[in-house]
Amino acid sequence: MRKRLAVYPGSFDPITNGHLDILTRGLELFDTVIVAIAHNIEKKALFTIEEKKDMIMRSVKDHLRVKVDSFEGLLVDYVKRVDAKTVIRGLRAMSDFEYEFQMASMNRELNRGMDTIFMMTSKDYFFISSRTIKEVASFGGSVAGLVPDIVQQKLKEKFKR
Numbered sequence: 001m002r003k004r005l006a007v008y009p010g011s012f013d014p015i016t017n018g019h020l021d022i023l024t025r026g027l028e029l030f031d032t033v034i035v036a037i038a039h040n041i042e043k044k045a046l047f048t049i050e051e052k053k054d055m056i057m058r059s060v061k062d063h064l065r066v067k068v069d070s071f072e073g074l075l076v077d078y079v080k081r082v083d084a085k086t087v088i089r090g091l092r093a094m095s096d097f098e099y100e101f102q103m104a105s106m107n108r109e110l111n112r113g114m115d116t117i118f119m120m121t122s123k124d125y126f127f128i129s130s131r132t133i134k135e136v137a138s139f140g141g142s143v144a145g146l147v148p149d150i151v152q153q154k155l156k157e158k159f160k161r
Contacts, residue, residue, distance in 0.1 A: 003031040003032060004029070004030045004031045004032075004086075005030060005031065005032050005033075005034070005082070005083070005084045005085070005086070006026055006029070006030040006032075006033050006034070006084060006086040006087065006088050006117070007033075007034045007036050007075075007078065007079050007082065007084045007086070007087050007088070008022065008023055008026060008033050008034065008035050008036065008087075008088045008089075009036040009037075009038050009071075009075055009078075009087060009089075010035075010036075010037070010038060011037070011038055011040050011043055011045065011130065012035070012037050012052050012056060012130070013043070013045045013046055013047055013052060013130050013134075014046070014047055014052065014055055014130055014133065014134075014147060014151045014154065014155065015035075015052070015055055015056050015059055015130075015147070015148065015151060016125070016128050016129075016130060016133055016146060016147050016151070017124075017125055017128065017145070017146055017147060017148065018090065018092070018121045018122075018125030018126070018128040018129075019090065020059060020060070020148065021090075021121060021122045021124075021125050022088065022090035022119050022121060023035065023060065023063075023066065023088075024063075025119055026088045026117075026119065027063060027065055027066070029117075030065075030086070030088075031065060032065045032066070032067060033065065033066055033067075033088065034066075034067045034068075034069055034082060034084070035056055035060070035066060035067070035068045035069070036069050036070065036071055036075075036078060037049055037052050037053065037056070037068070037069070037070040037071070038070070038071060038072075038075070039070060039071065039072040046134055046158060047154070047158075049070045051154065052070075053068050053070065054150075055148070055150050055151050055154060056068045058148070058150045059148040059150060059151070069082075074110070075087065075107060076107050076110040076111040076114060079111065079114050080111065080114075084114075085113060085114060085115065086114070086115050086116070086117055087104075087107070087114065087115070087116045087117070088116075088117050088119060089103075089104070089116055089117070089118050089119070090118075090119055090120075090121050091118050091119065091120050091121065092120075092121050092125075092126045092127070092128075092129070093126070097118070100116075100118060103116075104116035104118075125146075128146050133146060133147055133151075133155070134155070137152075137155040137156070137158075137159050138159050140159070143155065
């Protein structure tokens with residue numbers, strides 16, 4: 001019997017409790033979920049790929065069915081390489097849906113054997129984005145309860161005044 005494998009891609013700069021919410025719920029549907037950190041040349045990342053991997057691995061250490069990886073290039077190529085069929089994407093608002101729908105449609109065009117599952121972020125996290133987390137932390141604001149403890153610690157280190 002084939003194991004149900006999904007890829008949860010993103011920049012995760014940094015990972016938030018909203019991301020972890022989607023990941024945890026994804027584990028209810030799949031045997032294994034690969035958190036795949038995308039190297040996005042268009043975004044100026046605060047954290048390196050290695051820092052992101054470390055924070056994610058520490059945040060999911062109790063989830064043995066989660067793998068953490070990174071990739072460059074097209075998501076469809078990565079999904080083929082790891083022999084997955086499904087991508088998980090989290091949605092917060094209608095604006096997310098428009099963008100994600102376009103991306104899922106293009107990915108489906110490039111790989112007919114790949115499907116995308118959209119999951120709505122829980123109400124407790126729909127207002128959280130990595131961008132707003134970084135902005136609040138950069139001004140010394142508290143992000144407690146919005147990100148894993150390791151992320152809160154690393155943000156404080158990055159934004160020491």
